[in-house]
Amino acid sequence: MDFIPNTDKDRREMLGDIGAGSLEDLFSDIPDDLEVQGDLLDKEGETEQELKENVREIARRNEEPGDRLTLIGAGLYDHFIPSVVSHVTGRSEFYSAYTPYQAEISQGTLTWMFEFQTAIAELTGMEIANASMYDGGSAAAEAVLMAQEYLGKDKVIVADTLNPRYRDVIETYLPLEDKQVIELGNKNGRIDRKELDEILSEEDSIAGLVVQSPNYLGVVEDLEGLKEKLGEAFLMVSTNPVSLGLLEPPGSFGADIVVGEGQPLGNPINFGGPLLGLFATRKEYLRYLPGRVSGKTVDREGEEGYVMALQTREQHIKRERATSNICTNQALNALAATVYLSSLGPKGLKSLAKINWDRAHYLADRLVDISGVELAWDQPFFNEFAVRVEKNPEDLWERMKEKGVDLLHPKNLKKTGPERGFLIAVTEKVSKSEMDEFVRLLRKEVE
Amino acid sequence: MSTVYDKSESGKQGTSFSRELLAEGDPEGELDSELLRSEEPLLPEVTQPELIRHYTELSKKNYGVDDGLYPLGSCTMKHNPKPMEDLAGDPRFQKHHPLVSEEVVQGNLELAYKLGEDLKNISGMDGITLQPSAGAHGELTGMLMIRKYHEVNGELERRRKILLPDSSHGTNPASAAVAGFDAVEIKSNEKGTVDLEELRSKVGSDTAGIMLTVPNTLGIFEKDITEIAEIVHEAGGLCYFDGANLNAFLGRVRPGDIGMDITHFNLHKTFSTPHGGGGPGSGPVGVKEKLVPYLPVPQVEKNGEKYGFNYDVANSIGKVNAFPGSFGVMVKAYSYIRALGDQGLREVSGNAVLNANYLKEKLKESYTVAYEGLCKHEFVLSGSDVGGGVKTVDIAKRLLDYGYHPPTVYFPLIVKEALMVEPTETESKESLDKFVEAMRDIAEEAAEDPEVLHQAPKSTPVGRLDETKAAREPVLRWREEESGK
Structure with missing residues (x-):
């Protein structure tokens, strides 16, 4: 199969x-000696039917996802996705477009970016948000870079209860x-405030603290x-946006x-990507914000x-003096999140958050009934909890x-x-019968 | 342009969830009140029909490669094959969590592994990471590996400079800077390629490496590439190859064969995965043997018949993403490579270069070509000679009226009033001829009635927008009081 329209x-x-x-x-x-001789892949091209059969054969080497119960979260959560999401993201006017540099024919993208920025700012309780980062981990790393740059300070305190993968990304960056990076320990599952006081009194040049809730x-x-x-x-603060339907925002x-x-906002887990980094901040830091933003303006009439605003922060103008090197972001995933949040509205998001809380607490209550299983801490939790x-x-x-399981x-x-x-995660997609069955299986092993 | 917020009305909702509640208490009773959200977030409230109408309306105010020619230089806006979209959407690929047991996801691991092997073979590299999310992310990954390499060799303290041609993509110097390097610019010669004398004068014991784009952003092959690599290697530096323009010689030239140590791939350019209106992309990075110990973790490996993740990489720079990369994008790129096969790869580059040279030849009649001679996948025109006080921006905006997405404008910076054109191999001769006609008409308009260009565009949903206002008085979110609602 090829995609070349020219004839001989x-x-x-x-x-x-x-x-x-x-x-x-x-x-x-x-020069001839720089050119490849012979085949690189030793492969013949495949027809559309052959390709589909062969690639689906690889997919079949996974276990059928529907046959298993997955109670893993750790930053990624399997939520119910309403049909409207893929119907919108599947429109090729959206997905086959480039970055909206030519604003006059990109009003579709620029308008939903503006909607997305509004929804994320609202959800997090912040003044402004950008149009996305790669994932939660790189967003956390970019936050640290921004704090260091803004304050001119070098050290950052990172709670050990931050997703350890995010901590890894921060350390790479x-x-x-x-x-x-200075690590802040936890006491009973929450950051140790006494230790924080000690760090703050002993260390100088602290650019900030990264916590997760x-x-x-x-x-x-x-x-x-x-x-x-x-x-x-x-x-x-790193957060789970679904929890903010219920919890006071950072x-x-x-x-x-x-x-x-x-x-969690309308995107499948997809074996870890593509994901969607969220980044919201206060207006006073606007000139330090990494990534793209859509801004409202007027035409000559x-x-x-909408246009891509404040591009003078970005690499294609500022080059080595840019606020970040990010260029391509996660636009289509951000569109999915925009449509998702528009579909739910504030009440839908709140009810979703409550169902997540409800299911997780139902399972936690059943699990502690098993002798030899207890909650790790007596602390409030949302849709994920640790048992000992x-x-x-x-x-x-x-x-x-x-x-x-x-x-x-x-x-x-x-x-x-x-x-x-x-660590056990439960979303609205896990049914009562699945949880009861898991409890039965675990009880059999433990008691 | 009305937003979904302007259409919002309290009490409306587009979807709802299971109503079954199971636990004994409820969060509002159980959680401390200070933890509970005190004020409802302002989210849109619309019904499903209103939601679909709104986003369909927005989609019509967009222009994608499915709508027509998209000759954005260095962006490789080629056709996004539809079978690949369907394959990536297969729930057996999509539903799995990356932290499940490897036995459960042998298929996903196999696909990632095989894509990595294909990319190694295509680039002539020995090791690969699929983790970076985009080209710039790949660049940063490469820069961090260069850092670590010099650090392990005890030379980081003095090797703090990354050399870059003045024609390089803006992400290059930005990525070098994020990794803590100083970007040092090398001027191009009159042919648009790296000036070897200038390079020799700037390379030294403080050189960490060089970042090269080949073909460069003028669409010209760096004929001295092996000599450049020798000069940098002799000084103890490493060579980074920006793979954004790989479409020019897919199946014909491999960065690993021409002295390059590291390269990134833009799966969303060369390997036809959609740009999504600005992402998601995917920016795998290939490296030569000596840099394999520095690759990010985890690595996807094959042991016997089993596939798995390996976290044990001696001098790994660590992780650049929390999870192992944009798998959904990988499925599409892997499928694309399978569809093409060896012959298909060469046809891609052959036809991409043919289309670019043909277009250059035709456009030469009405525009100044910045650099003469053979081009590869793209070329640069200058809009400075069309007359009538017309600038490149006017040409670009007038193209919108003709129903086209314009070329990349004002880049590379070394050409005055630059228009950087990349047609890709998925355009037909007929499509190119029509574009040439439009460009010719615009050149004539510039001479006869330049005001038409200054006023353009006239047929788009909005006219030319005031970017200065957007920067001076930033309005970055919807507010009811500003909406006139």
Whole structure:
């Protein structure tokens, strides 16, 4: 299969007009010894039918997702996606367009970007949001870079209850010797405030604190008073946008930057990507904001329209002095989130958040009925929680997998604790019968 | 332009969820009141028919490659094959969590592994990471590997400079800077390629590496590429190849064979996955043997008949994303490579270069070509000679009236009033001829009635928009009081 409309006749005519004898002549500027000899892949092209059959054969080598119960979250959550989402994102006027540099024929993209920015700013309780980052992890790293740049300070405190994968990305992004990460421990699943006080009194040049709520262990952090402790240093909060249907947003606690993984808003987990980084902040930091933003303006007749605003922050204008190197972002995933949030509205989002809370608490209540299983902490949680088990968690993980239940492997809790435990996520897609069956299976292994 | 917020009305909702509640309490009773949301977020409230009408209306105010020619230089706006969209949407690919047991997702791991192998073969590289989310993300990954390489060799303290031709993409210097390097510009010579004398004068013991785009953004092949690589290698630096323009010699030239140590791929350019209105992309990075120990984790590996993730990479730079990359995009790129096969790869580059040279030849009659001679997949015109006080922006905006997406404008920076044109291989001769006609008409208009160009566009949903106002008085979100609602 190829996608080339020119015929041999076309090619002959075109070559004639150029004054070349053959296609190969067009590559005569490349020295022969630099050109590839022979085939690189040793593959013949496939027809459409062959391709579909062969690639679906690979898909079949996965276990059927519908046959298994997955209780893994850890930053990505499997939610019900209303049909309107794919019907909108499937319109090729959206998905086959480039970045909206030519505003007059990109009003579709620029308008939904403006809607997205509004919805994310509202949801997080912040003043402004950009049109997306790659994922929650890189958004957290960009937040740290922005805080360091704005304040001219090098060190950043990172809660150990931040998703450890986000912490990894932050450390990758901060390789410079003088830029450091200071870890803040947890006490009973929440950040240790006493330790924070100690760090703040001992260290100088602190650019900010990165916390997550609900945190990696599922616990809803108490953000009250953190900004006051930090002073001018940035309070950066990573969050799950679905939880904000129910929980007070970080903006109400004085957060300077709110980031998060937007995948739960209408995007499939897709084996980890493409995802959707969220980034919201306060107006006063606007000139330091990474990434694209759509802004409202007028045309020559005074008609309202949208453009990519503040492009002078961006790499294609500022080059090495840009606020970030990001160019392509996650536009189509952000469109999915926009349509998703428009479909739910504030009431739908609240009811979704409540169902998530409800199911997770139902399962938690059933699980602690099993002797040898207890909640890791007596702390408020949203749709994910940690349990402690008496039996060897690795063995239990293996046994549950054999029975068709996928749990997060306990090695993922090594840094945070609980030492012998599981982190369990439940969304509205997990039914009562599935949870009851899981409880039955686990009880059989544990008791 | 009305937003979904302007159409919102309290109490409306487009979808709803299961009504079954199971737990004993409810969150409003159980959670401390200070944790509960005190004020409802302002989200749109619309019914399903209103929602679909709104977004369909918006889609009609957009222009995608499915609508017509999209000759954006360096962006490779080629046709997005539809079978690939269907394959990537297969729930057996889409539904899995990346942290499930590897046994459950052998198919996904196999596909990722095989895509990696294909990309290694296509680029002549020895190792690969599929993790980066876009080209610029790939560049940053490459820069961080260069850092780590010099750090491990104890030379980072003095090697702080990344050399870049003045024709490079804006992301190049920005990526070098994010990784903590100083970007040092090298001027192009009169032929538009790297000036070797200038390079020799700037390379030294402080050089960390060079970032090259080949063919460069003028569409010209760097004929001295192996010599450039030798100069940089001799000084102890590494060579980074910006793969944004790989479409020019897919199946014909491999960065790994011409002295390059690292390259990124833009799956959303060369490998035909859609741009999505600005993303998601995917920017895998290939490296030569000596840089394999620095690749991000996890790596996708094959052991016997089993596929799995490997987190044990000696000097890994770590992770650049929380999870292993844009799998959905990988499915499309892998399928594309399978559809093409070896012959198809060469036909892509052959026809991309044919279309570009043909278009250049035809447009030469009415516009100044910045650099003469053979071009590869793209070429640059200058809008500075059309007369009537017409600028490149006027030409671009007038093209909108003719129903086209304009070329990339004002880039590369080294050409005055630049128009950078990349037709891609998926345009027909007929389509190119029509575009040539439109461009010719515009050149005539510029001479006879330039005001038409200054006033353009006239047929789009909005006229030329005031970007200065958008920057001076930024309005970045909807507010009821400003909406006239």
